[in-house]
Amino acid sequence: MKGKLSDKKILMFVDDLYEDLELWYPKLRMIEEGADVIIAGKEKGKIYSGKHTYPCKANASFDELNDKDFNALIIPGGFAPDKLRREENVLKLTKNIFNSGKLVAHICHAGWIPISAGIIKGFRCTSTPGIKDDLINAGAIWVDEPVVADRNMISSRRPDDLPDFCRAIIDYLIK
Template sequence: MKMTGRRVLMFVDNVFEDMELLYPYYRLLEEGAEVVVAGPETNAVYTGKNGYPFKSTAAIKDQNATNFDLLVVAGGFAPDKLRRDPKVLELTREIHEAGKVVAHICHGGWIPISAGIMKGFTCTSTPGIKDDLVNAGATWVDKDVVVDRNQVSSRKPDDLPAFCRAIIELATR
C-alpha cells in the first residue's frame, strides 16, 4: 500500500462529476491513504451530476493545509461554485506553495486557476476550460495526463486510470 500514512484532501459540493470524485477516492483508500472529503458542511450529502450521492467527511472551513500531503480536485460543475470560497483557494495555494501534489481533472482546474497557481505550468483539462487555463498563464496540451512539477492534470473520466497512477507515483517519490 504505497499511500499508507499520507493524508489526501478532496473537495465536494453539488454537481460534482461522480466518477472523478469516486474513482480517486476509492483508489487512494485502496493504496492506504486517509482521504478527507470536505464540503461546505460536515456530514452533508452532496449529489453528483449523474445523481450519485456522497456524504462529506469534514467541513472545508475546518481544514488546515499543513494536515495534508496532497489535494485532488474532481471536476463537474462543483469547482465553479467551490472556487468562490476563499478557504478553498487558501488551502489550494498553501498545499501548492508547500510543494505538495495538487491534482485536478476536467473542470477541477477552475480551482487552481482561481487560486492563482497555474502560471508557468503545463497542464490539461476538459477543452471547455482550455481558454481559462491559458488566460491564467498555463500551457494547455491535449493528453490523458500531464505531470508538471507538483501538479497532475487530466481531461475526463476516461483518463482516470492514468490520472490516479500519476498521483500515486508523484506522491510517493
C-alpha cells in the same frame, strides 16, 4: 496490509454537481493504496449529489481544515469547481498546499480552482476542452494529453483518463 500510500493524507473537495466518477474513482484508488482520504464540503456531514445523482457525504468542512495536515489535494471536476472557486477557504487550502510543495491534482473542470487560487501560471496542464481558454488566459501551457505532470501539479482531461490520472498521483506520492 499496508498500501503504498499508508502514510499519506489526501484532501478532496465536494459540492453538488461534482462529476461522480472523478470523485469516487480517485477516492477509492487512494483508499485502496492505504491513504486517509478526507472529503471536504462547505458543511460537514452534508450529503452532496453528483451530476449523475450519486451521493457523497462530506466528512469535513473546508473551513475547519489545516493545509499542513495533508500530503496532497485531488480536485474532481464537474460543475462543483465553479461554485467551490468562490469559497475563500477552498482557495486558501489549494494555494497553501501548492505553495508548500505538495501535490495539487485536478481533472476536467477542476482546473477552475487552481486558476482562482492563482497557482496555474507557467504550468503545463490539461483539462476538458471547455476550460482550455480559461487555463491559457490564466497563464497555463495547455496540452491535449490524458495526464500531465509538471512539478507538483498533475492534471487530466476526463473520466476516461482516470486510470492514468490515478497512476500518476500514486507514483508522485510514493517518491
